[in-house]
Amino acid sequence: MKRRDFMLAAGTAAGALMLPRMSFGAEGTIDWYTSSDSNILDFWTNTVKPAFEAANPGITLNLVDAGDGAGVIAIGERAIAAKQTNTDPQADFFESGDALLPSGAIEAGVYTNIKEAGLSNYSKVNPLAIQSDYSLPYRGSQVLLAYDSAKLAAADAPKTWDDLVAWIKANPGQFVYNRPDKGGSGGNFVRRAIHQANGLDPAAFTVDNYTEEFGNEALTKAWALLSDIAPSLYDGGAYSSGNTQSIQLLAQGVVTMAPVWSDQVLQAIDQGVLPAETGLVQLTDLALAGGFTRSIVIENGTNRDAALKLADFILSEEIQGAILTELGGFPGVSWDYVSAELRERFADIVPLTIPTFPGGAWDAAINDGWYRNVAPNVDRAS
Amino acid sequence: MIDATDAAPRPLIDTTARRRPIGLLLVAVPVFLVAWLVIWPIISAILRTVWRPDANGTVGFNLSSYVFFFSDRYSLDNLSVTLWTTITCAALLLLICLPISLYLRFSKGRLPDYVQAMAIFPMFVPSIILSYAFIRVLGPNGMVDILLNSVGLPKIRTPYLTPWGPVIGLVWDNIPLTVLILLSGLGNVANQAIEAARDVGANKLQVLWHIILPRISNSVLVALSFAVLGIFSAFTLPYLLGPASPEMMGPFMQRTFREVNDPLNAITQAVITFGFCIVFGLFYVRSVAHNQGK
Known part of the structure; x- marks a missing residue:
């Protein structure tokens, strides 16, 4: 091809790509959006989509990555606007969303009331995870303690906070958690200490009950607990800078135990980053905090009914089992609806309770307070 | 004509x-x-x-946010660790790069080419990759520990998650720029001047002290002010390799802004950081102006 022809062809091709892509919500194609990480999109592409399309001939899934939470909210706002003008929102299903956002979506009738929608599997949903009738918790993730079973027998693994503290002190340098603002595994370990210091009552903390006075009182007690164990942590009080770095220290055999996200640790074991015999344990007096991912169906979407079929489908035993085995997440349904074999295999990490910790002003107070009160407490020059 | x-x-x-x-x-x-x-x-x-x-x-x-910064032990600790890291890095850079540049300037053959390639190499390594490589090599139970262990020696005291972690990373990262600037300065040192000094009996140290250093003092100043400006506001390496506390100003500002939701104090920290950087910047400007005035 001559150079000039090539330039012309390339220019035309580039121009065609830049044309606005017109798309309309097509009947039979569910427009699906997510704000989750790429491992979730992979999971849907490789597992959920083929299974759902095979089970429902004529319906296809159009998987779209909305980027982040704000991206999904923007699509939600578009759906509200579409509702007002009676047009097509070009969206049917949010893989991850908050029914309260964008505010007014429920009142505008944009989000489907999933409880009333008559899903055959809805009764299986873990009641602890339900936050709203308009969103469907279908997968969860929780912070667990992962340990090197070559150094610590499963029978000796601590199962309560007090046991854990005793173990940390008896084995100095063998425990590490990451800075609370740099990753949820360390963050939720710190929040577990806050629960411990305040009567093990997650309900004591809500998104709008932060005041400076209450915050100081509640957090100061937790900082005392954490400062107490600091000298017995890895390197006399060092904190890794993220979830991955904690797993790295565990993988390099530097520490024996670290708090980890359930999905990350199961994936690390699956990929061989951590050995298969890595032990996992959850505290039984009060579990480390975690969270659920909730899906939303768009009421005024072209494929509302198909989207509800999809919502029902992801609660099936097949997909819920795959969430455990392939994604390393927690099922959104109660554990009774997970196959007996999987229940047995993951027995140690079955959460009896799923405590959560509110965000908002608490986040800032915890992130600032921990750095000021816990991190510098130890003289590490020696 | x-x-x-x-x-x-x-x-x-x-x-x-x-x-x-x-x-x-x-x-x-x-x-x-x-x-x-x-x-x-x-x-x-x-x-x-x-x-x-x-x-x-x-x-x-x-001025209350500035009063808070300068009366807050925690903020002052972060500032002093930043200054300490910067000064330590600058001193180490000079100690490491000056011999390398002198060697490259005054030797010929293939080996100096390889040395130069090695010295410039860090320029092409993104700092996040450098950080993880550092953890694998110098981190606990890393490659160095494994090598030491294989010959029956005890493990090293790993610099990972201590103030020395960022120092080692930042020095390595800044070697190329420093070497290049010093080399260009050494280009101005005439061979005749050195030969003349040798003829009258100057030894190597005297040549360095009386002939070479006075001629490259400008380059040293420029190299150091470049390195210092970069190190003072470094983010990735202190974030990944440094301790949780005290933290350097880069991670401290970012955390105050994002995690503590406190833009006012984050901006105050930034202005104070800028104040220190402008001092180093003035050195650079002065030396450039001085050069052009000649």
């Missing part, structure tokens, strides 16, 4: 006022960008921290 120059349609360097607008136009774009993206944010940051509403809502001159 004189006639020919006068008769030329346009002299090579045109100093007539007629052509000045084009020159000004050419520099206008970078000047505008610097003013818009650098100068204006600085002015706006300073204004926003000193002229703002107080607790009662009355807008006025208010």
Whole structure:
């Protein structure tokens, strides 16, 4: 091809790509959006989509990555606007969303009331995870303690906070958690200490009950607990800078135990980053905090009914089992609806309770307070 | 000859006022960008921290965020660890790079080429990759530990998650720039001057002290101010390799802004960081001006 022809062809091709892509919500194609990480999109592409399309001939899934939470909210706002003008929102299903956002979506009738929608599997949903009738918790993730079973027998693994503290002190340098603002595994370990210091009552903390006075009182007690164990942590009080770095220290055999996200640790074991015999344990007096991912169906979407079929489908035993085995997440349904074999295999990490910790002003107070009160407490020059 | 120059349609360097607008136009774009993206944010940051509403809502001159910074033990610790890291890195850089540059300047053959390639290599390694490589090599139970262990030696005290972690990373990262600037400075040292000094009996140390160093002092200053400016506001390496506390100003500012949701104090920290950097910047400007004045 001559150079000039090539330039012309390339220019035309580039121009065609830049044309606005017109798309309309097509009947039979569910427009699906997510704000989750790429491992979730992979999971849907490789597992959920083929299974759902095979089970429902004529319906296809159009998987779209909305980027982040704000991206999904923007699509939600578009759906509200579409509702007002009676047009097509070009969206049917949010893989991850908050029914309260964008505010007014429920009142505008944009989000489907999933409880009333008559899903055959809805009764299986873990009641602890339900936050709203308009969103469907279908997968969860929780912070667990992962340990090197070559150094610590499963029978000796601590199962309560007090046991854990005793173990940390008896084995100095063998425990590490990451800075609370740099990753949820360390963050939720710190929040577990806050629960411990305040009567093990997650309900004591809500998104709008932060005041400076209450915050100081509640957090100061937790900082005392954490400062107490600091000298017995890895390197006399060092904190890794993220979830991955904690797993790295565990993988390099530097520490024996670290708090980890359930999905990350199961994936690390699956990929061989951590050995298969890595032990996992959850505290039984009060579990480390975690969270659920909730899906939303768009009421005024072209494929509302198909989207509800999809919502029902992801609660099936097949997909819920795959969430455990392939994604390393927690099922959104109660554990009774997970196959007996999987229940047995993951027995140690079955959460009896799923405590959560509110965000908002608490986040800032915890992130600032921990750095000021816990991190510098130890003289590490020696 | 004189006639020919006068008769030329346009002299090579045109100093007539007629052509000045084009020159000004050419520099206008970078000047505008610097003013818009650098100068204006600085002015706006300073204004926003000193002229703002107080607790009662009355807008006025208010230095309380600076008072807080300089009376807060935690912030001062972060500032002092940043200064310590910067000074340590600068000293180490000079100690490491000066011998490398001298070697490269005064030797010939293939080996110096390889040494130069090695010295420039860090320039092409992104700092996040450097950080993870550092953890794998110098981290606990890393490659060094494994090698030491295989010959029956005890493990090293790993610098990972201590203030020495960022120092090692930042020094390695800044070697290329420092070596290149020092090398260019050494290019100005005439071989004749050195040979003349040797002829009158100067030993190597005397040559270095009396002949070479005075000639490259400018380059040393430029190299150090470049390195210091980069190190003072470094983010990735201190974030991944340094301790949780005290933290360097880069991670501290980012955390105050994002995780503590406290833009006012984050901007205050930024203005104070800028204040320190401008001091180093002035060294650089002075040395450049000094050079051009010659």
